[in-house]
Amino acid sequence: MEHIKTKTTKSRWLKTMRKYHKWPGIVITIFILFFATSGIILNHRNWFSSVDINRSYLPPDYRLTNWNFASIKGAVHITTSDMVVYGNIGAWLTNNEMEYFIDLNDGFPKGIDSRKVEAMLYTDDGNLLAGTLFGLYLFNGEFWDKIEIPTIEKRITDLIEHQNQIHILTRSHLLITDDLKSFEIITLPEFADDDNKVSLFRTLWTLHSGEMFGEWGKIVVDILGLGLIFLGISGILHWLFPKWIKRRKRKNGAIQSLKSGMKTNLKWHNKIGYILAIFLIFTTITGMFLRPPLLITIAQSRVAKIPFSKLDKPNPWYDKLRRIAWDDLNNKYLVSTSEGFFHFDAYFSESANYIQHQPPVSVMGCTVLEPYTSIPGVWLVGSFSGLFQWDMQSNTIHNVITRRPVMSTARMGPPISSNLISGYIRTNRAEYLVEYSRGMEVLSGHAASVPSMPAGVKNATPFSLWNLALEVHTGRIFNHLIGSWYILYIPLAGITLLLVIISGFVIWWLAHRKKRK
Template sequence: MKKKNKSLKIFRKLHKWPGIVIAVLSILFALSGIVMNHRPLFSKVDVSRRLLPSDYHYKNWNLAAVRGGLPIDSSQFLLYGNIGVWQKNGDEIRDFNQGFPKGIDQRKIYQIRAFQNKLYAATHFGLYERAQTKGNWQKVPIPLKEERLTDLFIKQDSLMVLSRHYLLKSGDGKQFEVVQLPKPANYKRETSLFTTLWQLHSGELFGLPGKLFVDLLGLVTILLSVTGLLHFFFPKIAKRRREKKKDNSKLTATRRLNLRWHNVVGYVFILFLLINTTAGMFLRPPLLIPIANSKVGLIPGTHLDNPNPWFDKLRRATWDAHLNRYLLSTSDGFFMADEKLEEQLIPMPVQPPVSVMGCNVLEPIGPAQYLVGSFNGLFIWDIRKQVVLDAFSQQPPQANSGRPISDHMVAGYFELNAQEHYWFDYSRGKLSFEGKASWPMPQEVLDKSPLSLWNTALEVHTGRIFEHLLGPFYILYVPLSGLCLMMVLVSGFLIWWKAYRKTKKQQPKS
C-alpha cells in the first residue's frame, strides 16, 4: 500500500507542476495549429510587424521580402516576393499590388513572367495577370482544385505554369492544358517520412475530416489546459472564501464538475493527443535531422495515396532550349524531361545541394548552365560538364556538417542587366555581386508589408517567435515542450486509472 501511495504522489507531482508550465504553451500550440490548418480562411488577416520582436522587422529586403525581379525596360523593373510586387523607377519605388485580394498572404509571389504583352504572377493562391504599366491584377481561372503555384516560365510561344502537383500549358494565357508528368525512372510509391508525419500532425493525411479532428484535438488541449489550471487554483480560492466566511458549496460543486470534465475528456482523447504530439516533435530539429532523408510507403486510402507520382513534389522548372529538355526541381531532386513529356523523367547524375525547404533560385546563366540557390547556398551548375561549384568560393560544394542550412541562406536572385546582379539572403537581405550600394526600403513598403496571421501562427507553433528570448536554444522548444506534454498526459492518465480502479473495487457487488 505504501509503495502504491508513493507512486501516486510521484505521478501527481509529475502531473501538477509540469502541467502548470505546459498549460499556457499548450494553448498557444492549439490556437496556432488551428489557424495553420485553415490558411485560406485566415489569409486576409494580418499582424503588424511592430507588434512582433525585432527579428521580424524588415531590414535591407531580408526575410524573403524579395524572391526575384523582372526588368520592364531600361529604367524600371519589378521586385516581388513576400512583400507582393513593387515597381522601381530610378530612386522611386511604387506600389504595384493593385487588384490583389486583401491580406499580405494573398500576394505572396513566387514568380512573375512577361507573356504576350502582359504580366503573369504565380502566387500561393492562384494565377494573376495585368498590363505591364496600367490596370490591376486580375485572377486567371485555372483548371485545378489546388491553386498553389510554385513557378512560371516561357517555352517558345507557350506560358508554362507549375503547381505543386502538375504542369499547365497555355498558348494564350487564358486556356490551360493540365499535364501530369510521367513517373521517374525506378519509381517507387513512397514519400518522405517528414511529409507523412507533417500531414498526420495536421490531420491532412485523412483529408478535411482529419483536419477537423485535429482541430478538435486543439480544442481538447485548450479545455484540458484551462480545467487543469482551474483545478490548481480552486483550493486557493476556497481558502480565501473560508477566511472571509463565505459559502463554498457552489465552488465545491463547480470544482467537482471541472475535475470530471478534465478526467473524462483526458482519458477519451489521450491516445490521439500522444500520437499527435509525437508526430509534431519530429517536424523540427533536432529530431527532424535523423528522419530528414527517410522514405516510407504511401498509406492506402490517405491524402498521400495519389496516382500522380509527383503529388506535392514540384518546386521549380524551366525549359532549356540548348538541351531541348525540361529541367525540374522537385522534393526528390532534379530531373530532366523530354519535350513531349512522354518518357520517364531521368534524375540528374550530378546535382547541386538544395535545402529540404526547397529550391528558391533556378536561373540560366549560359548554355545548359544554371545558378541554383536555396538555404543550402548558391551554386553554379554546368549540366553538360556535370560540374557544380559554389558561387562564392568557386570550389566544389562542401558538406554542412549536419546543419540543415548554409551560411548563405539564399531566398532570391535577379539580374537587372549585364552589370548588375543581386541576390537576397534570408537574414542579411539584398547583396550585390558587384558590390553596389543597396536601396533603402521605403516606409510605404514597410507599412504595407505586415506578417500574415498564418505566418505568425507558424512562428508561434515552431517556437521561432521566442528566439529573441532563448537565443539558439529555441530549437529545443518543440521537443522539450512535447516531452513535457507527454509526461503530463501519461501521469494524468495513470492518476485517473488508479483512482478509477480504486473506486471500482470499493463498489459493492450486486
C-alpha cells in the same frame, strides 16, 4: 499483506505521477495555448489570409530591414531600364538601380498573405503574370485580374514561357496555355526507378496537421487542439479551486458551489484527458520531428504511402513540384522537385530521368533556378541549403558564396545552412542575392551597396496572422529572447507535454478509472 504492499506501491506511483503531472503541467499551460491556437490557424490558411498584424506589435526581430524575410524573391524586366520585383512584399515597379518603388498590388485580395508572389513572368507579347499562394493573376495595366485555372490546387510554384506557350507549375501539375483561357493539364510522367514512397518528413507533416485525410482530418486535429486548450485551462482551474475554497472559508463564505465546480471540472478534465491521450501523444511526437534538431534525423528517410490517404495518389508528383526551366543543353525540361532534379522530354511522353550529379537543395524547396551564364547547361540553384553554380557539362558544382567546389548530393541537402537563400536578382549593373535573415547582398557587379528599403514598402507589408502562428508554433518567436537556443524549444516542450499527458493518464488509470464502474 500482499494487498497492503500493492496499495502502498500504488500510492507511491500516484504521488510520483501527480508531482510530474502538476508542476510541469502548470508551467507548460501557456505554451499549450500557444501550440493549440497557432496550430488551428495554420491548418486553415485560406480562412485567415485576410488578417494582418502590424509589425510594430511584434519583437524587433520581425521588423523589415534590408529586404529580409524573403521580401524579394526575384525580378522580371519589362523594359531595358525597368523591372518588377516580387516576393513577400507583393509586386513593385522599379528601375535597374532600384532608386524608386511603385506599388503594383491593386487587385490582389485583402491581406499580405494573398499577395505573396511565388513566381512572375513577363511574356513575349507583353503580359505580366503573377503566381501566388492562392492563384494566377494577370496585370491589366492598372490592377491584377485573377485567372481561373482548372485544378483544385491553386498555389503556383513557377511560371515560364517556352515556344510561345505559358507553362504554369503548381505543386502537383503542369498547365500549358496559349491564351490563358484554355489549359492543358499535364500530370508529369513518373520516374522509371521510382520506389513509390514519400518522404518521412512529408508523411509526418500531413499526419500532424490532419491534412493526410483531407479537410475532415484537419477538423479532427482542430478538435484535438481545442481539447488540449480545455485540458490546460481545466488543469489550472483544478490547481486554483482549493485556494479559492480556503479563501472563501476564511471569510466564512459558502463553499458548496466552489466544491461542486471543482468536482465537475475534474470530472471533465479526466474524461477529455483519457479519451484524447493517445491522439495527443501521437500529435506531439510527430510535431517534434518536424523541426530541427530532430528533423535532421528524418530528412532523408522515405516510407511507403499510407493507403487511402491524401498522399496515396495516382499522380506520382503529387505535392512535389517546385521549379521548372527549359534546359537548352539537353533539350529537355529541368524540374526541381521535393525528390531532387529531373529531366523531362519536350512532350512529357517519356519517363522522368533523375539527374545523378546535382547540387544540394533544402527540404524546404528550391528558391532559385536560373541560367547562370550564356553557356548552356550552367545553372544558379538556391535554397535554404545555400547558393550554387551547377555546370551540367562538366558535372561540377561550386558554392557561389564561398567559391569552393561542392560534392553532388544523392537526394536533398541539409534543411538549413548559414545562407538561407530566398531570392536572386540580376540587373544590367549587378547581381544580388537575398538571404532570408540578413536580406539583400551584392553578389557581383558594379553596385557598391544594396538599395535601402523605403518606408512605403515597409508600411505596406504587415505580418500575416498565419505567419505569426507559424512563428509561435515553431518557437521562432522566442529567438529574440533566447537566441539560437530556441531550436530546443520544440523538443523540450514536446517532452514536457508527453510527460504531462502520460502521467495524467496513469493518474486516471490508478485513481479514477474504478470509480466509473
